[in-house]
Amino acid sequence: MELCSQLAYSRSLWPGKGYFYYVDNNGAKKALATDKTYLRSGKSSFTEAFSSNYAMKNTSVHDLATSNIQYIEECYVPPFVNEINCQFSLRIKANSTCPDVCNELNIKTILCQLSDLYADNGGYKELAYRYAKNVLMGNWLWKNQDCRGYSITIHLSDGELLTIKDAHKLDWNASWKEDDSDTLTQLTDFIANALADKSKYGYMDITACLAVGGGDEVIPSQEFIQDKKSKYPNRQFSKMKFNDQTDTVAFHSQKIGAALQLIDDWWLDDVSDKRLRVNEYGSDRSDVVARRHPTLANDFYTLIQRSEEWIDSLQRNHQITDEVHFIMAVLVKGGLFNKTT
Template sequence: MDTYRHLNYMRSLSPSKAVFFYKTELSDFVPLSLEDNRIRAPKAGYADAFKNNGDMKNISALDLAYSNPQHIQSCYVPPNIKYLHCRFSLRVEANSLEPYQCEDSDVRQNLANFSFQYKEKGGYKELATRYCKNILSGNWLWRNQRTLGTKITVITSNNNEYVIDDARRVSWEDIGSEKEDKILNALAEEMETALTDPNVFWFAEVQAILETAFCQEIHPSQKLIDPIEGEASKQYATTRCPDGSKAVCFHAEKVGAALQMIDDWWDDNAYQPLRVHEYGVDRGYVVARRHPDNENDFYTLLKSVPDYIDTLENVNNPEAINNNIHYLMAVLCKGGFFSRGKS
C-alpha cells in the first residue's frame, strides 16, 4: 500500500451551519443577534509583567493597574425569552466505499475490498451509532450544553422523528434509559444504510431547544481573524437571513468536528473520545495521541489494509472487529487528502 501518490476521499457526513434563533407570538424565527461591546479589562497577561525568559519587567504597580480597553462581540439570550433554538441539517453519503481519487488500481481495489468487508461484517453500525450518540447527546452544542433542559429532535428524510426529552441525561458513557437506547439504535440503523448504500439519499434535520436562564450568554463559533483597527478583536460567526438580518451560528466545520468526536480507540484507557484525525490531535493536552512513533497513526495503519482485509474475512461478530479497523474507516468517512506527494 505504498505505491500511490494521489489518494483522497469525499466526506460522508456533511452538516450545515447550526443557526441560533428564538420564537415569539408574532414569529417562529427570530434570529439571535450579536452585541458590540467596549470594555475596560484589567491587565492580566503574563507578558504584561514578565519577559519571555521569566525575568520581571521594569514595570510599576501603577502601570499594571491601568486598564486594557477591548472591543469585543458578545451574545446573550434576550430578556424574557426562556427557550432558545439551534438547528442544523445533515447529509450522509456512502463516500467511504471507495476512493474519490487514486491513480493506483491495486491500492484502489484493496481499499474497496476493505470497505466492502467492513460493511459485510457490520462495522458501519458501530460508526453510525457513535455519530448518532453525539447528535442525540447535544455534543454539537459545545459550551451551550449546560442549560436548565435540552430537548433534541431529529427528523429524517425517511419521515421518522426521534426525540430526546432531555439530552443532559445522555452521555458518551451512558445513552440513558431503554427508550433512549431504542431511539439511538433506530437512528443509527438509518444512518448505517446511508453510509453503505450509494443509492440512498438521506438527510436529517436536527434541532435543539434550550431552556435558558435569564439573559444567559450564548457561545457560537468564534471567527479566526486578523485584527483590523476599528473592528472587534473577538468576533462570532453569523449567517445572513432572507430579510437581511444576521443570526449567530456554529460553522458547519464546528458541527462536523463534534459529530466526529468518536475516536476512543487511541488507547485502551482513553480518557475521552477525540475528533477523528490522522494523528489523533488532543487539543486539551496539546499533543498528538497517534504520533507515528506509536505506529497507530492513520498513514502507518493504512499500509496494513491488505492484512486487515484477511482479518475481517475471519470475523464472525461485529464486536470482534479490530479497533484499528474502526479507526481507519472513521478517517475514510471523515474524508480528506491523503496523498503521498511526487517522490
C-alpha cells in the first residue's frame, strides 16, 4: 500500500492545560503565583572562551570572571503550605479507527480494516494500558514528581472515582499492589473502550496532590520568548487565569500529552527500559538520535506501507506484532501523513 497525497488523522487523546493551585486553611483554592528575579550568572559556556575548533578566544582573566544579568520568573510553594495540586482534563475519542481525511477510497478501506482487526484482537487495550500507567504514575508532572510524595485522583465521565494513594512509589516494570493494579485495570478498560468505539466518548478529570514544603520550587511549562525585551523576564512560565482572575502557573497541554505518549518501547528487538514518546521516526531527545531511522526499516512510513501484510497476519494468526502496535499508536497520536511529490 502506498500513501496517498491527502491523509490525516485527528488525535484521539485531547489533554487540557494543567493548572497548579493550593487550598488554604479556609478551604479556598488559591493560585500559585510567580516571582520575578534578577540573577547574576557567571560566564560558563564553551563559546565564552573557545571557538568551535577549540581555538582560544582573546579573553582576559577578568573577562571570564564577570557576570551576565538574567531576569527570570520563578515559582515557589508559599510558606506553611504542605500540599499543592495540579489538575487537567483528558478527552478521548476513537479517531484512529478511520482517517479524518483520505483522498483514495482503497487506502481508506485498508486502514479502516487494519484498525477494526486491531480492535477485535484487543490491541487498543495494550495502548490504553500504557496510557493509563503514565496517568496513574504521574509522569505528566515531569520534574515535579521529585517531591515528598503524591497521590492521583481521577473522576471518570461514567461517574467512577479512581484513586492511587502512593503514586510516587509505582514503577513501570514492577508489579503493583492489588488495589493499585485493580485501579489500573479499570482505567485501562475505560480508555480502551473510548479509543475503539466512536459511540463511547470518554472524559476524565485528573488531579495530583503533591506533598511539599514551604519554599519548594515548582516547575511548570516555560513559554518560548521570541522577542526578549529588557522589561520582561527572559524566562516566563505558562499561566492560566484562576477563579479570582489572578494568574496561576500551568503546564501546556502539549507537555502533558507528551508524557502520556511515552509508551514506545517497541523500537528494540529485546525488551527496552527506555520508552520513547510516540513519533514517526522514534525521536530520542535525550540521546539526540532517531531510533526509527528509515535505514532501519522500522519507521512509521515504512511500516504502514505493509498494512495489507499486517491485515493478513491478523486474520490468520490473531497475533498483534510490535510493528502494528506502533502504527496504531502513531494514528492515535494523529497527524498529517501525506505522501508529497
